[in-house]
Amino acid sequence: xxxxxxxxxxxxxxxxxxxxxxxxxxxxxxxxxxxxxxxxxxxxxxxxxxxxxxxxxxxxxxxxxxxxxxxxxxxxxxxxxxxxxxxxxxxxxxxxxxxxxxxxxxxxxxxxxxxxxxxxxxxxxxxxxxxxxxxxxxxxxxxxxxxxxxxxxxxxxxxxxxxxxxxxxxxxxxxxxxxxxxxxxxxxxxxxxxxxxxxxxxxxxxxxxxxxxxxxxxxxxxxxxxxxxxxxxxxxxxxxxxxxxxxxxxxxxxxxxxxxxxxxxxxxxxxxxxxxxxxxxxxxxxxxxxxxxxxxxxxxxxxxxxxxxxxxxxxxxxxxxxxxxxxxxxxxxxxxxxxxxxxxxxxxxxxxxxxxxxxxxxxxxxxxxxxxxxxxxxxxxxxxxxxxxxxxxxxxxxxxxxxxxxxxxxxxxxxxxxxxxxxxxxxxxxxxxxxxxxxxxxxxxxxxxxxxxxxxxxxxxxxxxxxxxxxxxxxxxxxxxxxxxxxxxxxxxxxxxxxxxxxxxxxxxxxxxxxxxxxxxxxxxxxxxxxxxxxxxxxxxxxxxxxxxxxxxxxxxxxxxxxxxxxxxxxxxxxxxxxxxxxxxxxxx
Numbered sequence: 001x002x003x004x005x006x007x008x009x010x011x012x013x014x015x016x017x018x019x020x021x022x023x024x025x026x027x028x029x030x031x032x033x034x035x036x037x038x039x040x041x042x043x044x045x046x047x048x049x050x051x052x053x054x055x056x057x058x059x060x061x062x063x064x065x066x067x068x069x070x071x072x073x074x075x076x077x078x079x080x081x082x083x084x085x086x087x088x089x090x091x092x093x094x095x096x097x098x099x100x101x102x103x104x105x106x107x108x109x110x111x112x113x114x115x116x117x118x119x120x121x122x123x124x125x126x127x128x129x130x131x132x133x134x135x136x137x138x139x140x141x142x143x144x145x146x147x148x149x150x151x152x153x154x155x156x157x158x159x160x161x162x163x164x165x166x167x168x169x170x171x172x173x174x175x176x177x178x179x180x181x182x183x184x185x186x187x188x189x190x191x192x193x194x195x196x197x198x199x200x201x202x203x204x205x206x207x208x209x210x211x212x213x214x215x216x217x218x219x220x221x222x223x224x225x226x227x228x229x230x231x232x233x234x235x236x237x238x239x240x241x242x243x244x245x246x247x248x249x250x251x252x253x254x255x256x257x258x259x260x261x262x263x264x265x266x267x268x269x270x271x272x273x274x275x276x277x278x279x280x281x282x283x284x285x286x287x288x289x290x291x292x293x294x295x296x297x298x299x300x301x302x303x304x305x306x307x308x309x310x311x312x313x314x315x316x317x318x319x320x321x322x323x324x325x326x327x328x329x330x331x332x333x334x335x336x337x338x339x340x341x342x343x344x345x346x347x348x349x350x351x352x353x354x355x356x357x358x359x360x361x362x363x364x365x366x367x368x369x370x371x372x373x374x375x376x377x378x379x380x381x382x383x384x385x386x387x388x389x390x391x392x393x394x395x396x397x398x399x400x401x402x403x404x405x406x407x408x409x410x411x412x413x414x415x416x417x418x419x420x421x422x423x424x425x426x427x428x429x430x431x432x433x434x435x436x437x438x439x440x441x442x443x444x445x446x447x448x449x450x451x452x453x454x455x456x457x458x459x460x461x462x463x464x465x466x467x468x469x470x471x472x473x474x475x476x477x478x479x480x481x482x483x484x485x486x487x488x489x490x491x492x493x494x495x496x497x498x499x500x501x502x503x504x505x506x507x508x509x510x511x512x513x514x515x516x517x518x519x520x521x522x523x524x525x526x527x528x529x530x531x532x533x534x535x536x537x538x539x540x541x542x543x544x545x546x547x548x549x550x551x552x553x554x555x556x557x558x559x560x561x562x563x564x565x566x567x568x569x570x571x572x573x574x575x576x577x578x579x580x581x582x583x584x585x586x587x588x589x
Contacts, residue, residue: 013143016135016317019096026092030144033085038151040078042159045291047071053284089144093136100320101132107324113394114354115328122205127323130200134309134316141309149299149306156295163288167281170269171289174261178300181258185251189308192244197315199237206233252301259297266290330393332414341420341501342370342405343532345391350400352383352390359398360386362555368548370405373533375543377576378552384536386555388504391534392421404502422500426507428487435464436471439494446497454496457526460489496527503533540577549573 020027051067054060108124160168210217210226217226266289273281345368352361361383368374376384389395390402393409402409409417430438439454440446451471455461463486467473475482475490482490495503505524537543544563551559551566551573558572566573 012314012317012321015321016096016138019099020092022099023092023095026088026095030085030088030092030139031147033081033088034144034148035151036081037078037085037148038155040074040081041152041295042156042292044071044074044078045288045295046159047074048291049282049284049288051284052287053282057283085148086140090136090140093139096139097132097136100135101128104128104132104320104323107326107329110329111326112328112330113389115326117354120205120209122203122208123201124323125208126201126204127320130204131197131316131319134312135320136313137309138313138317141306143310146303146306146310149303153296153299153303156292160289160292160296164281164285167266167269167273167285167289171262171266171293172296173265174258175296175300177261178255178258178297181251181254182300182303185247186307186311188247189244190311192240192247193308193312194315195240196237196244197312197319199233199240202233203237206230255297255301259293262293262297263290266293330396330414331410334409334411334413334417336407336412337416338405338407343501344368344370344403344405345374345502345532345534346403346406347387348401348403350390350402351398352386352395353398354386354395360555361390364400364555364557366548366550366557366560368532368534370532371530372547373528373535373543373545375535375537375546375549376552377537377540377543377549377573378558381554382552383555384552385506387552388423388506388534388536391502391504392418392423419498420500421502421504422495422498423504423506424488424491424495428484428491430475430482430487430490432474432477434469434472434474435467435490438475438490439471439497441494443498450497451493454493457496458489458492460486460493463489492524492527501531503528503531505533505535505537507536507538540580551576 047067047070051064051071055064055067105128108128157168157172160172206229210230217223266286270281270286270289347364347366350361350364351359352364353359360381364383364387366374376387378384386395390397391409393414404412404417436448436451439451448471452461455464464470464473473481475487535543535546540563543549546563549559549561549563549566550557551571553572559566559569561569567577
């Protein structure tokens, strides 16, 4: 069956087969077994025909046992070949998508944060899981299987024509109708499959967002409303599947009808020939052709289905390669890897915008010496977090430059730069893993002794030891089994054991209670010792010892100086301070 250009992308298929190269032997054997299956398929019907005509109808039973044993042998041989063919093609498909999935995951983890700002996580999960599974079907149920079915049809039709070309022409008369029906079916089902893939993506996106944010749904009693949204999305997915099944419900009966037409023609022509004197067609030939018809119509019917499996795989591959072709990665062209990083940081006339011309940082200039602490303060949206995102090169500056030890951050090897900067965020993220692995992040160079020592410095060792399993305690997804304060302490240990030259604390104490804050404040002082530290805090009490405080407002520096210097200015910082501390010394806000 011809494959038209509108559904067949040679370039895309070639790209998929680049991942087959490490498994050439498996692929070659799969093709060899495919050819063998097609070659031996006509043998059993021929043996049945020969046995019927030359032994059974002739009353010669002496060779019947031998022919029966030969047919059993051929059946066992075909079964063994089919078993190995199925095993190899599935192994090939799973091996390819394993490698491809690793590449996709590795590529996704290197994309800039801006990409994730604009792309739903559920969509990426669909690409990495279900879309990749459709690519595996290209090998197990698609291309190789299609080649095998096509070869079988060609071989069977050839044997039929060789055996009796007149009878073959009669019984194959309905084949053009079958081809026309198949082409109609292919076009219709392709559209239905594309709708299904789109609805799967929408479904995954909705589920990922709402299961992650289920607490918000419950806090505001929105279960009923979100149920209605999910019901609508799920209904669209169901309807898309029903439409595809509707096409199948029409196509398969049509195939059966056309197959019955061929069988009817065979019986009509065969009966007329058998009754003729002498016999034009033997009963064995009629039996042989009945079997051959099933071996022709079944692959043709399956070809339509497998062709659509191939289409699904191609659509999935196109989506997956679109992710792989996304160039929104941070350039890593720097080669600088100093033996030691002191931690002198300078921002010089830095401008930055998430969207062009909408600058969130405007002409930012400040410097912090190695081992000193700088604090960034300001209202929400002032640009504090954007500043540390630039330092880590999660986003690139629009104008100006940022240097560490006099070297522009773009000139550092990206992994080297980020490995020397430890960040403790307000919203602590813990993986569904043990406390130990959440601290070390599976870095084999970090010893258990280092972890315990860091935990003791932070003041978390005792509470960890009280947990079932201690450091092997599984915190579950996003640290659900720990309190906010405990999770924050884990993040401090994680920062400490990685021994960074630069420490970033982004609202690191805002999620903990006063008692826990007092507990970790001393640990923070120890953590900062000998390191360049950038502290973002709303609680001004945590930054009074900073060597430099930079006050930001709408991306601009309003004031710079020490705590005492800024209070004397009686400006923006003083107003912030007075908001948090009443003139009578009432507790902090």
